[in-house]
Amino acid sequence: MKPSVVSSPHVPRVNRVDRLMLQVLVALVPGIVAMIWFFGWGVLINITLAVSFAVAAEAAIMLARRRPPMVAIGDLSAVVTAVLFAISVPPTLPWWLTLLGMVFAIVLVKQLYGGMGYNPFNPAMAAYVFLLISYPVAMTTWLAPNMLAEHHLSFLESLRIILQGAPPTGLDWDAISSATPLDEMRGKLDMDMTIEQIRQSPLWGAFGGRGWEWVGNWFLLGGVYLLWRRIITWHIPVSMLLGLLVCAGIFWSIEPQTHPFPAFHLFSGAAILGAFFIATDPVTACTTKKGQLVFGATIGVLVYVIRSWGGYPDAVAFAVLLMNIAAPTIDYYTQPRVFGHGGERG
Amino acid sequence: MRKMTEMAILQRLSSKRRLWRFHGGIHIPDEKDLSNACAIEPIPLPARLVIPLQQHIGAPARALIGVGERVLKGQMIAEPVGFISAPVHASSSGLVVAIEQHPVPHPSGLSALCALIETDGEDRWAELPPPLTDYPQLDPGLIRERIRWAGVVGMGGASFPTSVKLSPGTDREIQTLVINGAECEPYITCDDRLMRERAGHILEGVRIMHHLLGVKEVLIGIEDNKPEAIEAMRLALAETDMHAYTEVVAIPTLYPSGGEKQLIRILTGKEVPTNGIPAQIGIVCQNVGSAAAVADAVLDGRPLISRVVTVTGRAIAHPRNLEVPVGTTADHLIAHCGGYRATPRKLLCGGPMMGFELKQTETPVTKSSNCVLALTAEESPSADAALACIRCGRCAEVCPAKLLPQQLYWHARSKDLDRIQDYNLFDCIECGCCAQVCPSHIPLVQYYRYAKTEIWAREQEKRKSELARARHAAKQARLERQEQERQARLRKQKAALEAKSAGDADPKQVAIEAARRRAAAKKPGASVQRTDTPRD
Numbered sequence: 093m094k095p096s097v098v099s100s101p102h103v104p105r106v107n108r109v110d111r112l113m114l115q116v117l118v119a120l121v122p123g124i125v126a127m128i129w130f131f132g133w134g135v136l137i138n139i140t141l142a143v144s145f146a147v148a149a150e151a152a153i154m155l156a157r158r159r160p161p162m163v164a165i166g167d168l169s170a171v172v173t174a175v176l177f178a179i180s181v182p183p184t185l186p187w188w189l190t191l192l193g194m195v196f197a198i199v200l201v202k203q204l205y206g207g208m209g210y211n212p213f214n215p216a217m218a219a220y221v222f223l224l225i226s227y228p229v230a231m232t233t234w235l236a237p238n239m240l241a242e243h244h245l246s247f248l249e250s251l252r253i254i255l256q257g258a259p260p261t262g263l264d265w266d267a268i269s270s271a272t273p274l275d276e277m278r279g280k281l282d283m284d285m286t287i288e289q290i291r292q293s294p295l296w297g298a299f300g301g302r303g304w305e306w307v308g309n310w311f312l313l314g315g316v317y318l319l320w321r322r323i324i325t326w327h328i329p330v331s332m333l334l335g336l337l338v339c340a341g342i343f344w345s346i347e348p349q350t351h352p353f354p355a356f357h358l359f360s361g362a363a364i365l366g367a368f369f370i371a372t373d374p375v376t377a378c379t380t381k382k383g384q385l386v387f388g389a390t391i392g393v394l395v396y397v398i399r400s401w402g403g404y405p406d407a408v409a410f411a412v413l414l415m416n417i418a419a420p421t422i423d424y425y426t427q428p429r430v431f432g433h434g435g436e437r438g
Numbered sequence: 439m440r441k442m443t444e445m446a447i448l449q450r451l452s453s454k455r456r457l458w459r460f461h462g463g464i465h466i467p468d469e470k471d472l473s474n475a476c477a478i479e480p481i482p483l484p485a486r487l488v489i490p491l492q493q494h495i496g497a498p499a500r501a502l503i504g505v506g507e508r509v510l511k512g513q514m515i516a517e518p519v520g521f522i523s524a525p526v527h528a529s530s531s532g533l534v535v536a537i538e539q540h541p542v543p544h545p546s547g548l549s550a551l552c553a554l555i556e557t558d559g560e561d562r563w564a565e566l567p568p569p570l571t572d573y574p575q576l577d578p579g580l581i582r583e584r585i586r587w588a589g590v591v592g593m594g595g596a597s598f599p600t601s602v603k604l605s606p607g608t609d610r611e612i613q614t615l616v617i618n619g620a621e622c623e624p625y626i627t628c629d630d631r632l633m634r635e636r637a638g639h640i641l642e643g644v645r646i647m648h649h650l651l652g653v654k655e656v657l658i659g660i661e662d663n664k665p666e667a668i669e670a671m672r673l674a675l676a677e678t679d680m681h682a683y684t685e686v687v688a689i690p691t692l693y694p695s696g697g698e699k700q701l702i703r704i705l706t707g708k709e710v711p712t713n714g715i716p717a718q719i720g721i722v723c724q725n726v727g728s729a730a731a732v733a734d735a736v737l738d739g740r741p742l743i744s745r746v747v748t749v750t751g752r753a754i755a756h757p758r759n760l761e762v763p764v765g766t767t768a769d770h771l772i773a774h775c776g777g778y779r780a781t782p783r784k785l786l787c788g789g790p791m792m793g794f795e796l797k798q799t800e801t802p803v804t805k806s807s808n809c810v811l812a813l814t815a816e817e818s819p820s821a822d823a824a825l826a827c828i829r830c831g832r833c834a835e836v837c838p839a840k841l842l843p844q845q846l847y848w849h850a851r852s853k854d855l856d857r858i859q860d861y862n863l864f865d866c867i868e869c870g871c872c873a874q875v876c877p878s879h880i881p882l883v884q885y886y887r888y889a890k891t892e893i894w895a896r897e898q899e900k901r902k903s904e905l906a907r908a909r910h911a912a913k914q915a916r917l918e919r920q921e922q923e924r925q926a927r928l929r930k931q932k933a934a935l936e937a938k939s940a941g942d943a944d945p946k947q948v949a950i951e952a953a954r955r956r957a958a959a960k961k962p963g964a965s966v967q968r969t970d971t972p973r974d
């Protein structure tokens with residue numbers, strides 16, 4: 093249907109999709125800077141590549157659909173998808189995997205469903221999971237944070253690794269990579285080590301993995317900025333982090349030697365990034381406030397469950413995708429009581 | 439010295455009443471300072487008045503005049519038909535030159551029957567009924583009849599006949615009268631000025647309504663961005679004996695607090711049930727302008743033939759608040775305000791949030807037109823192309839009806855008219871909050887209006903087709919009956935013919951038959967069988 097008369101309201105609109113997206117990108121800056129600091133130039137190179145690929149894919153598909161490409165590119169959603177993807181993958185990911193991921197995210201997950209607003213799954217996370225399942229080694233080879241690395245990769249070395257898919261001659265993976273804190277924790281717990289023993293490891297920082305623990309803080313800062321600018325509401329991030337913390341707290345208080353304490357969960361992996369930037373993607377999350385609480389809390393619980401007993405060490409992407417499926421149903425059952433329909437007393 | 443006593447009065451009358459809040463709402467620049475310093479001034483009589491013969495919700499009024507007739511100011515030119523109806527009066531004296539279809543203020547730009555009156559400049563009054571200053575001693579029915587005669591309708595926009603609202607029936611006890619002085623729409627200042635300048639008169643009207651309804655309390659709600667109006671009303675109240683039951687309540691400025699259901703919620707905490715009216719929860723709500731019109735009707739015997747209209751917007755050279763005879767056209771108002779200062783991008787009737795575009799400047803002011811608004815391109819930029827809904831939920835956050843506007847939009851788009859009613863489309867008050875905050879710039883209200891119209895059309899279609907089906911069935915039945923009768927007649931004729939031809943063939947037989955009939959006539963039981971036989 094196409095309404096013919098221009099109807100009210102006749103005042104300027106206060107929000108715009110591209111401005112919202114821009115705010116999200118701004119909020120990501122502190123976390124990205126922290127990541128570059130800890131993991132080197134690869135982070136920046138990945139972001140640049142991912143954004144270029146995503147925008148190109150978006151333009152190509154819009155042209156193929158005979159629509160003006162700027163309409164889709166202009167809303168900046170592809171850029172946000174690309175950046176979220178790029179900071180979730182290892183900083184040494186070969187370029188062609190980034191390309192594959194972006195084509196998958198933009199073409200299959202987003203545009204084939206009708207484009208922005210119609211995709212049921214979070215494109216960045218869908219691409220991440222797709223690559224993780226197809227290329228598990230490349231997707232889990234992480235660089236050591238700068239204070240632990242034996243060798244600090246220069247910009248050119250990072251570029252070479254990304255373009256060639258292998259460390260330059262004279263360097264091998266062992267010298268530059270290390271297990272992520274979540275991997276480390278899983279591996280050592282499986283070897284029947286106690287948390288106390290694990291914490292002796294040089295990988296261990298104040299309350300999480302060294303380096304890693306601080307990245308989360310900077311993303312948290314960005315998240316608070318988004319809350320302050322009212323780009324997101326508190327419902328999803330708070331309920332998700334609470335879901336994770338409560339689960340972690342319960343198991344930790346029962347058996348502290350085999351279950352890492354809650355702060356470790358909070359500041360490891362993509363928990364904070366996920367809570368503020370990924371689970372809050374409006375298109376794929378719940379829209380009712382009650383629904384958002386259910387949505388967020390369930391993601392938090394799922395993250396804990398998958399981290400503790402699942403096949404992959406980090407779980408945010410899986411948990412978010414699982415809940416993307418459930419979102420419409422949750423929305424349906426959590427509709428607010430309409431004004432004048434009884435129920436609530438003044 | 440006087441200032442001191444005023445301060446003391448205001449102090450005493452400042453309201454400590456608990457207020458409730460409604461869900462959502464938005465803060466928008468109120469733009470009222472363009473015109474709120476301009477006192478109400480009369481407008482020179484236009485040479486021609488275009489008076490719509492229906493200016494209320496309900497049954498259309500019946501015209502009482504013909505072309506070529508002279509009318510006097512205040513003369514009834516259309517009379518109400520039925521209970522929910524209101525008369526229309528001539529707003530000046532002159533000659534009726536035509537009764538024809540003319541554009542009227544309506545969202546769809548419709549035309550309706552209007553009386554075109556060429557004014558004679560004398561502005562001569564018709565004979566008016568006597569003032570009813572002793573109304574407390576009079577039969578309430580008489581007072582209601584007077585208000586009905588005066589053609590008072592809701593002047594806040596809904597234009598529901600006021601006399602009907604003031605006759606809630608004996609089965610409903612009304613406890614609270616809410617007077618709406620919120621004026622939450624940006625730009626509009628007519629009620630603000632009315633309250634500042636004619637507070638005493640408004641209160642007289644309130645007193646009459648209080649008397650008619652027998653309510654325990656009267657709450658006058660005014661948004662706190664109008665401190666002068668609040669003050670004026672409180673000072674006027676102090677001079678009456680009404681403060682025992684009347685309170686002037688300052689409410690927080692938040693659009694759309696002036697929506698009837700929202701204002702009732704703010705002041706009383708009660709929610710008007712869906713599809714219901716305030717009277718169901720013991721409340722009647724009236725606009726301040728209607729209160730003043732009630733006072734005019736009862737205390738002065740004057741019908742509602744003029745109202746205060748705000749002419750504003752940055753495209754207007756000199757924004758003003760004008761006392762305008764009903765039927766004055768928008769172009770006359772604009773000319774009186776110095777014309778345009780900038781090219782208007784939009785000319786609206788009503789406020790920018792809920793008003794609608796005037797397609798023609800010859801559209802007249804009616805009893806419920808509160809504002810003529812000429813917006814520049816900066817004030818009302820043309821809409822960008824709408825993007826897809828990103829399900830951000832901002833619309834639901836601001837919806838005062840607590841709806842899920844994005845779901846309504848979704849179903850309106852896919853024309854799922856059943857599903858959209860599951861999501862309570864008809865609780866939408868078309869306030870425009872959702873569209874205002876939507877980052878995808880979807881014209882949401884437009885979709886809702888469209889869907890509502892479609893549903894009404896469908897329902898009408900259904901009623902029509904049901905009626906048609908009933909008619910068809912009735913026709914079928916009639917045809918069948920006629921056919922049966924025809925068959926019966928035919929058979930009778932045939933039988934008669936046969937009998938005749940039989941008679942022709944054998945006279946003896948006829949004689950025998952006749953004899954048998956005579957015998958049968960003596961034995962009624964047998965005759966039935968006999969006479970029936972030939973017909974089978």
Ligand code: SF4
Pocket residue numbers: 826827828829830831832833834843844847872875876877878879880882
């Ligand atoms: S505000 Fe607009 S984009 Fe956001 S959910 Fe509502 S309709 Fe969709």
Ligand code: SF4
Pocket residue numbers: 833836837838839840841843865866867868869870871872873882883886
């Ligand atoms: S226009 Fe309707 S749906 Fe939109 S905010 Fe107002 S009441 Fe809610």
